[in-house]
Amino acid sequence: MKILYLVTKSNWGGAQKYVYDIATSFSARGHECVVGFGGNGELAERLEGAHIRTHSFSSLARDIRVFKEIKSCVDIALFVYHEKPDIIHVNSSKAGGLGALIGRLLGVKRIIFTVHGAPFREERMLLSRYAIYIVTWITCLLAHAVITVSKQDERDIARMIGVSKKVTTIYNGLTYDLLPERTRPKERTTYILTVGELVANKGLAYALEAVSMLKNSGKAFHYTIFGEGKERSKLERYITMKGLHDYVTLRGHKTNLEDEWHNYAVFLLPSVKEGLPYTLIEAGRAMLPVVTTTTGGIPEIVRHEETGLLVPPKDSIRLAEALSRYMDDRNTAKKHGTALHDHVVQHFSHSKMIVETAKVYGLVGKKA
Structure with missing residues (x-):
């Protein structure tokens, strides 16, 4: 069985990790997998390192340019036409629409x-949001099946005319073969971690506002952000303006x-828009307590006061309060981190993700 995967960008984010995990898994099961992307x-x-055949489209990018779209x-x-795949699995709006058509x-x-x-659901002009909704709807109509990574997305997509019977939720998953060491920094300083692209959807400006409040209240902490993106210069300006150089480090992108993970005490994800972020599952695997927001599928991973602390998006004050609580109450932080670990191990496994995807592919009962 030949499976062709399409995704718009070839950077390393949630959609790209998903494509990598799915493609390498089905390749290991004997299927011929090919991945196309922009850039x-x-x-x-990573795909080349895993001996997965790839193809780069120089014209495929997220921004809309008429001649490039053609x-x-x-x-x-x-x-x-050249590959003649049995299955096309498309990801992201642009690659999804073009690939499905x-x-x-x-x-x-x-x-x-x-x-x-x-x-x-992204913050855009109203006309742009309507256009994206229509493109997403058409893509769903063209597809034989639609996978959502959260129940929230499933509810949003299932409301579209003619789509509800095609939609199924399959959670992103990780392997848990190697459990993390449960060693954490013992000193008074609380080390806070964020991993994600430096883009507006991640809400990092609100995180910096929150840690500025923590600084002003005299809390001992250090906040590290791993990732790169177009918001970097904006974040650097804010760090300078608020005198946060001794409190915040932008570490850039790191492959592995x-x-x-074991160097940090709290994981912070201040997103304003999400699907089902892998980083929260990774935080759970590492037994880190999590402060995050209620957007997208996040509440399906993090249950408020059980497996972490949830606050509304764009609320820097509530973010600061939640972080402060974990700093002051390390027993609760440890309890939430352990509970999150148990939750993700039970519900967000790589093997379950692959089995459920094979069913959608129609491979159950065949060589799946």
Whole structure:
């Protein structure tokens, strides 16, 4: 069985990790997997390291440019025609729409669309949000099946006309073969961690406002952010303006963070828009207590006062209060971190994600 995966960008984010995990898993099961994407980022490097065949579309990017869209459409059509896949699995709005349309026109037997957080929930002009909603709806109509990564996304997508019977939720998952060491910094300083792209959707400006409040209240902490993105210069200006250089470090992108998690006491994810973030599952695997927001599928991972602390998006004061609580009450922090670990191990496993995806592919009972 040949499976073709399409995703718009080749950087390393949640959608790209998902594509990598799915493609490598089905390749290991004997299927021929090919991945197409825009650019030549970390996803490309990782897939090549895993001996997965790739194809980069120079014209495929997130921003809309009319002539590039035409070229992307032609390039993807030629690629699909040449590859003749049995299944096309599309991810993200642009690659999803183009891939699903071309797949239908070329008679691909099975087209799957994964929604990584409903894109029309992003903060944009109203007209843009309507346009994205329509594109998402058309993509869902063109697909034979739609996967959402959270029940919240499933509810949003299932409201679309003609789509409800196609939609199923399959949670992102990790492997838990190696349990984390339960050593944490013992000193008075609380080390706080965020991992994510430096983009507006991650709400990092609100996190910096929150830690500025903590600084002003005399709390002993250090906040580290791993990631890169177009908001970096804005965040650097805020750090300078608020005198946070001794309290905040932008570490940039790091390929492997497995050796970092045990160095921190609290994980912070201040997002204003999410699907189902892998980083929260990774925090749970590392037994870190989590402060995060109620957006998207986050409450399906983090249950307030049980497996972490939830606050409304864009609320710096509540973020600061939640962080302060964990700093002052380390017993509760440890209790929540342990409970989150137990929760993600039970509900967010890699093996379950692959089994459920195989069912959507129609591979159950075949060589799956």
